[in-house]
Amino acid sequence: MEAKLKFLKASTKNTAKFLIAKKIFAIFLTVLFGAQAAFCENFRVRKNHCADFTGDTQSQTAQLGFNDSLSIILPKNNEFLEGLELEFKIPQELLQFKHCVGYAFYHKLSPAPTAASIDYNGTQLFIDTLPARLSMVVQIPLNENLKIEESPFAAILPSMVLGNDEVIFMRLLPIMKGLPDNIEDLVFEITAKPLLSSQGVLNLNVTYPEENPKGVAVFIDEKPVSSIKEAIRLEEGIHYLAITSENYRTEVRTFSIEHGKTTSLTVNLRDTTPELLVSAPANAKVLLDGEVFAWDKGTATILPGEHTLKFVLADYEVTKTFTAINGKSYNMALTVDIQYTETP
Secondary structure, three states: OHHHHHHHHHHHHHHHHHHHHHHHHHHHHHHHHHHHHHOEEEEEOOOEEEEEOOOOOOOEEEEEOOOOEEEEEOOOOOOOEEEEEEEEEOOHHHOOOOOOEEEEEEEEEEOOOOOOOOEEEEEEEEEEEOOOOOEEEEEEEOOOOOOOOOEOOEEEOOHHHHOOOOEEEEEEEEOOOOOOOOHHHOOEEEEEEEEEOOEEEEEEEEEOOOOOOOOOEEEEOOEEOOOOOOOEEEEOEEEEEEEEOOOEOOEEEEEEEOOOOEEEEEEEOOEOOOEEEEEOOOOOEEEEOOEEOOHHHOOEEOOOEEEEEEEEEOOEEEEEEEEEOOOOEEEEEOOOOOOOOOOO
C-alpha cells in the first residue's frame, strides 16, 4: 500500500511538471513572437510557392522546405468560400525534434508575394509549432457560416490569419536549436483545399408575354420566394419550382443545384388563352368552326368557349365538339388504322 502511494505521488509530480513545462513553452513563444506581431517584420525565405484559386477551386499541393513560404491566392468572387484547409505532411526525421519547426501567417506583405520574391516585410498574425507526428490539418474559417469542430487531428485557426488581404501567406521557419543535420533536404508536403459551402445559387429569369407584367407567386419546394430579383441560395440537390398566377398559366420546373456553383433558369410565362394543337395525316383538311385551320403551323391560340373541329380525309369525315377553357391546352389527333380479325 505504501509503495502504491509513493507511485501515485510520483505520477502526480510528473504530470504537474509536464503541465508547467507546457505553460512555460507557451509563454516562451508568446514572448518570443508576440512582440513581432505588433509591428512589421523583415524576413527572407528560401523560396515562395503559390497556390492560385482564382480560376479553380480544386486542391493544390506544394513541396516546401523548412524555410519556404506558401502564398494562397483566394478567388475574387468568394461567396461560396467558407474556409480553407491546410494539410501538412511532416517528414519522419522530424518526429524526434519536437517544436523545432514552426509555421506562421502574415499579412500586409511588401512586396506582393510572387515566385521570384524571397525578401518580404509583413505583420505576423499567428504562429505555432508543428506537432511531433507525421501529419497535421489546420482549418481557417473565412466566414461565420463554416461549421467545423476542433479535433485531435484538426486545429481551427482564428479567422484573423486572413487579415484584410486576398492572399493568405504562410511560412515555415526554425523555432529552436537542435535541428536535424539533413533539415535542408527535408520536404514538407502541404495541400491547400478550399472549403466550399454546401449551397449553390439559382438565378431565376422570368419573361412575360406583355410589356406590363402582372403579379405572380413563386414557390421553390412548396415554399414561397419573396423576391426573384436577387440570386436565391439553395442547398445542393434536386429542387422544384412552381410559378402561379391568375393571369398566366402555371409553370412547373425541376432543376438541380450544385454546391459552390450558380444555376441559371429561364421560365417563359404564357397567358391563359386556350391553346390548340392538331395532329393529322399530311393530306388531311382541318376545319375549326367551319373555317380552314392551319394545323400544320403548330400550336395556335383560340377563344374560350365551345368549338367544333372537323377532319376531312378524302371521303372520310370526323367531327369533334369541345369547350375551351382559359389556362388549358388541347391536343387533337386524327389517326387512321386498319383492324382485322382472323378466323380458323
